[in-house]
Amino acid sequence: MLTSQRKALILDRLRRDGQVIAKALADELELSEDTIRRDLREMAGEKLLKRVHGGALPLSPELPDFSTRQGVSSDEKRRLGAYAAKMVRPHQTVFLDGGTTNAEIVRHLPKDLPVTIVTHSATITVELEHHSAAEVILIGGKLYKHSMVATGAAAMTAISSIRPDMFFLGVTAIHPARGVSTGDFEEAAIKRHIAQCSAETYVLATGEKLDAASPCQILPMAGISGLIVPADISEDSLVPYQAIEVPILLA
Amino acid sequence: MLTSQRKALILDRLRRDGQVIAKALADELELSEDTIRRDLREMAGEKLLKRVHGGALPLSPELPDFSTRQGVSSDEKRRLGAYAAKMVRPHQTVFLDGGTTNAEIVRHLPKDLPVTIVTHSATITVELEHHSAAEVILIGGKLYKHSMVATGAAAMTAISSIRPDMFFLGVTAIHPARGVSTGDFEEAAIKRHIAQCSAETYVLATGEKLDAASPCQILPMAGISGLIVPADISEDSLVPYQAIEVPILLA
DNA sequence: CTGCTTGTTGCAGGAATTTGCACGAATATG
DNA sequence: CATATTCGTGCAAATTCCTGCAACAAGCAG
Numbered sequence: 283m284l285t286s287q288r289k290a291l292i293l294d295r296l297r298r299d300g301q302v303i304a305k306a307l308a309d310e311l312e313l314s315e316d317t318i319r320r321d322l323r324e325m326a327g328e329k330l331l332k333r334v335h336g337g338a339l340p341l342s343p344e345l346p347d348f349s350t351r352q353g354v355s356s357d358e359k360r361r362l363g364a365y366a367a368k369m370v371r372p373h374q375t376v377f378l379d380g381g382t383t384n385a386e387i388v389r390h391l392p393k394d395l396p397v398t399i400v401t402h403s404a405t406i407t408v409e410l411e412h413h414s415a416a417e418v419i420l421i422g423g424k425l426y427k428h429s430m431v432a433t434g435a436a437a438m439t440a441i442s443s444i445r446p447d448m449f450f451l452g453v454t455a456i457h458p459a460r461g462v463s464t465g466d467f468e469e470a471a472i473k474r475h476i477a478q479c480s481a482e483t484y485v486l487a488t489g490e491k492l493d494a495a496s497p498c499q500i501l502p503m504a505g506i507s508g509l510i511v512p513a514d515i516s517e518d519s520l521v522p523y524q525a526i527e528v529p530i531l532l533a
Numbered sequence: 534m535l536t537s538q539r540k541a542l543i544l545d546r547l548r549r550d551g552q553v554i555a556k557a558l559a560d561e562l563e564l565s566e567d568t569i570r571r572d573l574r575e576m577a578g579e580k581l582l583k584r585v586h587g588g589a590l591p592l593s594p595e596l597p598d599f600s601t602r603q604g605v606s607s608d609e610k611r612r613l614g615a616y617a618a619k620m621v622r623p624h625q626t627v628f629l630d631g632g633t634t635n636a637e638i639v640r641h642l643p644k645d646l647p648v649t650i651v652t653h654s655a656t657i658t659v660e661l662e663h664h665s666a667a668e669v670i671l672i673g674g675k676l677y678k679h680s681m682v683a684t685g686a687a688a689m690t691a692i693s694s695i696r697p698d699m700f701f702l703g704v705t706a707i708h709p710a711r712g713v714s715t716g717d718f719e720e721a722a723i724k725r726h727i728a729q730c731s732a733e734t735y736v737l738a739t740g741e742k743l744d745a746a747s748p749c750q751i752l753p754m755a756g757i758s759g760l761i762v763p764a765d766i767s768e769d770s771l772v773p774y775q776a777i778e779v780p781i782l783l784a
Numbered sequence: 785c786t787g788c789t790t791g792t793t794g795c796a797g798g799a800a801t802t803t804g805c806a807c808g809a810a811t812a813t814g
Numbered sequence: 815c816a817t818a819t820t821c822g823t824g825c826a827a828a829t830t831c832c833t834g835c836a837a838c839a840a841g842c843a844g
Contacts, residue, residue: 284552285802286585304820314804319821335811335820404658404671411678420655420683422673422691430662432671436691440673536792555830565794570831586801586830 283311289321289330294393296331296340299360303337358512359383362486364390365510365533366450369484372396374447377476378406380431381452383486385409391416400444402432402472419444426469433468441476449480451506455494456487458522461503463496470498482507484531489515493522503528534562540572540581547582547591554588609763610634613737615641616761616784617701620735623647625698628727629657631682632703634737636660642667651695653683653723670695677720684719692727700731702757706745707738709773712754714747721749733758735782740766744773754779 288311295302304322308315326333332341363386370376373396378384380403388409391397395415401407402421410418423437429452451473453462462485464470477483477500485506492511503526511520513532520530539562546553555573559566577584583592614637621627624647629635631654639660642648646666652658653672661669674688680703702724704713713736715721728734728751736757743762754777762771764783771781 284554284585284587284590286583286590287552315820316805316822317803320803323822402673404655407655407676408659408681410676411681414678418676418678420671420673420676422653422671422683422688425658425661425669425671427662427665427669430659432673437673440687566830567795567832568793571793574832 285321288313289325292321292325292338293330296338301337301339302331305336307337358488359386359486360390361512361533362488362510363387365531366484366486367391369448370395370397374398375400375444377401377444377446377449377480379403379450379452379473379476380406380429383488384450384452387450387486388413400446402437402441402476404430404432426466428466429469431469431472433472437472438475441472441479444479446476446480448482448484448507449476451477451483451485451500453485453487453496453500454491455496456485456491456503456509457493457495458503458526460495461499461501462506463499465496465498467498470500473500477501477505484508484510486510488512489519492519534564536572539564540576543572543576543589544581547589552588552590553582556587558588609739610637610737611641612763613739613761613784614638616782617735617737618642620699621646621648625649626651626695628652628695628697628700628731630654630701630703630724630727631657631680634739635701635703638701638737639664651697653688653692653727655681655683677717679717680720682720682723684723688723689726692723692730695730697727697731699733699735699758700727702728702734702736702751704736704738704747704751705742706747707736707742707754707760708744708746709754709777711746712750712752713757714750716747716749718749721751724751728752728756735759735761737761739763740770743770 292302292307302322304315304318308318322331322333322338325331326338329341331338359382362383366387367390370391375398378387378399378401384406388406391413393413395413398417398419399410400419400421402423404425407418407420410416421432421437421440423432423440424434426433451462454464456462464473483501483506487509489512503523506528508529508531509523510531510533523530543553543558553573555566555569559569573582573584573589576582577589580592582589610633613634617638618641621642626649629638629650629652635657639657642664644664646664649668649670650661651670651672653674655676658669658671661667672683672688672691674683674691675685677684702713705715707713715724734752734757738760740763754774757779759780759782760774761782761784774781
């Protein structure tokens with residue numbers, strides 16, 4: 283690996299993760315920590331990053347980016363996103379629903395992973411700009427602006443022609459008895475349709491979504507292949523879901 | 534192996550792999566590293582690549598990033614965008630092509646204008662998020678990442694079902710004899726199709742696009758309903774276009 | 785054919801860069 | 815305050831780079 287590539291990688295990680303740990307990166311790239319630290323020292327000299335004990339941080343905490351990055355993703359969402367990104371195997375076809383949590387999945391997907399991403403979300407599509415090896419299929423239709431996804435008959439038809447290996451479903455609420463749900467009827471129908479076309483359906487759930495219900499059910503819990511929750515969630519809150527035998531994955 | 538062939542090969546590898554390692558390529562071609570390095574040195578002089586210790590990298594690893602390109606719209610583009618936005622009447626159906634100039638149109642559209650916007654561009658779609666009265670139709674398909682627009686058979690089909698009142702066409706070059714053109718064959722076909730479905734087709738042209746030609750023609754000049762150019766452009770440069778009777782609108 | 789020029793290639797030797805290691809100093813953590 | 819990391823510096827080995835030079839082939843004029 284060329285030095286300049288390594289430095290570009292470091293900048294990339296800073297943008298993506300908001301931090302770089304010297305030791306972790308040294309392990310990952312199979313180089314000595316000295317080399318990484320030297321890079322960090324030089325880059326700090328060029329005002330490209332801020333050195334801190336143990337690694338480095340971006341110079342400007344967060345670029346004031348538009349709607350895509352509006353919700354400064356919580357650490358919780360980043361962990362869920364990283365976990366889900368690791369589930370994706372090369373050459374799979376993955377359907378990504380809209381939402382900030384799913385945007386985190388994209389940010390953790392390796393930029394050179396050969397994979398087919400299908401999405402009906404404009405914001406997810408924009409996030410995929412620099413994933414050079416990813417084939418992106420954009421589902422069109424009437425835009426539902428609240429979540430910036432395509433809906434309607436055209437979207438339904440387009441989705442029908444695809445059989446994704448896995449679907450990362452975005453929801454607003456999860457309840458043991460009332461399943462996964464969202465606020466809009468049309469959106470719920472689309473999400474349900476995508477799930478039916480997909481081999482597996484996973485839901486990324488931050489803590490505050492558990493044991494809540496929104497007006498429109500998408501699927502009963504039995505329709506979910508797996509629920510991905512932060513590892514530090516209280517065990518009590520998971521009991522009702524273990525009871526109905528939904529596979530729970532700890533991120 | 535001829536020198537020029539070798540240099541072409543190097544450019545090829547840069548495009549394909551994003552890097553060239555001097556030693557590895559010397560081994561592969563059974564030449565001394567000196568020869569490879571000499572090539573790299575010369576090509577760096579011609580601004581064809583960027584030399585780094587150990588080999589070379591493409592000049593712009595990630596072409597003038599779309600998101601940053603978008604941020605720095607020139608004053609010229611803003612004026613064109615404002616002018617085009619004023620052409621849009623309430624309740625019309627407008628097809629917006631991708632590109633930074635068309636993004637400027639959106640930024641100048643009143644947020645409460647009741648209008649139907651059709652687009653195959655993910656970035657344009659995101660720009661429309663806060664236009665509450667606009668109905669947005671997103672055209673899906675295989676994403677062409679260079680310009681972040683949907684292409685392919687699916688996009689063609691979806692476009693066919695729509696008859697926009699006006700189409701704002703984005704191009705990379707405009708030439709009196711060779712018409713409007715762009716760099717990608719597939720993209721040109723899509724743009725041509727949209728124009729054929731639309732009642733009127735307008736092209737927003739910044740000064741540097743005039744009298745240039747890109748590989749793939751979209752339409753002859755006769756296929757254009759109007760050319761929108763900055764008002765401060767030199768009159769001389771417009772003469773060839775007035776001669777072929779293309780309506781010219783000064784923004 | 786000869787002599788000259790031009791362009792390409794490989795090689796030698798010295799300069800510059802990169803990398804990993806050692807060791808003492810600085811910093812975090814309990 | 816004690817311990818464990820992490821940091822910085824100096825140093826040595828390896829690699830890569832550059833310059834100058836010589837060998838060789840191709841093209842061209844005389």
